[in-house]
Amino acid sequence: MDKQNQDELKKRAAIKAASLVRSGMKLGIGTGSTVAYLIDELGRRKKEEHLELAAIVTTSSRSKRQMERWGFQVNELAEVDQLDLTIDGADRFATDFSGIKGGGGALTMEKNVAVNSKKIIWIVDESKVVDYLSGFPLPVEVLPISCEQNFRRFQAQGLKPTWRMADEKRFVTHYGNYIIDLNIERILVPQGLAAYLDHMVGVVEHGLFINMCDEVIIAHTNGKIEQRKK
């Protein structure tokens, strides 16, 4: 699929998700190019249909700025008890409803917002749907103080780590950490890998999202918009 077609599918999934948002909701907003379409559609609904949200939490400063450009007031996560709904993109969605996220480097905030949401909807184009998590590096956010040790441990485990780069320097997250991408061909047991990463000192967060997504909206090349519920 070329980028233009993929963008069109992302937009259609996003517009469908925006139609599920109701005035009065406390809403979580993810990060990425699919979410950018979501935000524009929510902005349109605010302008034309007077959509008013009770609270909004975004998972990146990029999404925050875009929401504010549409006149939405954005809250800090700490100010909101629980969000009614979070809509986010994903890099891979497996049929067991696990996913890889963090292609945009916002995985830590995305997971924190996700666990504080009553319902989570992901919006994807069909190229991201897989039987087993594969075809996309798994991001792991690590503290600078012990990142070299983490990297070597991943190497020794055969997890094929590479540093996430930006402008020929190590990519730095919102929280001042680095990202190591694990280039694993196929993650057959995501729960096992998640437990390993959860217990590794120096790992801040990782991009395996298991038992979080409740519903996925998939835009297909044949024009169908599929709403798959867990």
Ligand SMILES: O=C(CO)[C@H](O)[C@H](O)COP(=O)(O)O
């Ligand atoms: O997890 C994410 C950012 O950290 C994004 O949701 C994910 O990378 C999908 O991005 P896009 O919609 O641009 O394909």
